[in-house]
Amino acid sequence: MMQQFVGSSIENFHQTWQIYNQINQLQGNLDFVTLTAGCNDLCLVDIIKDCIVLTFYGDATCDAILPKAGQNLQDILRANIKEMLLALNSKMATDGIVVCNNYARFFNTDNEK
Numbered sequence: 001m002m003q004q005f006v007g008s009s010i011e012n013f014h015q016t017w018q019i020y021n022q023i024n025q026l027q028g029n030l031d032f033v034t035l036t037a038g039c040n041d042l043c044l045v046d047i048i049k050d051c052i053v054l055t056f057y058g059d060a061t062c063d064a065i066l067p068k069a070g071q072n073l074q075d076i077l078r079a080n081i082k083e084m085l086l087a088l089n090s091k092m093a094t095d096g097i098v099v100c101n102n103y104a105r106f107f108n109t110d111n112e113k
Helices: 016-025 044-053 059-089
Strands: 030-035 092-100
Touching (some): 059 092
């Protein structure tokens, strides 16, 4: 199988809709695809910066970004991930495998009000 590489490099980060466009450009009959998407849609860089690394700015800075990430999850990411996986259906070999990776869990949400 010929390897196909798409996605972003360190200098060029994409949002999920851009990855969807790249999926549509893939040749078919793929045996294995690994997919990680949503970091930008979920404001993950800002969450890591404001809630984990630079916590000395206080909770208000972190509290400002979390609702935006939650809203993007509802409004953007869920539908985009579904559309990406559906687009991959026609690109996969009969026994092809798609692995959709997730991001690390940085917060304990079990005790949320």
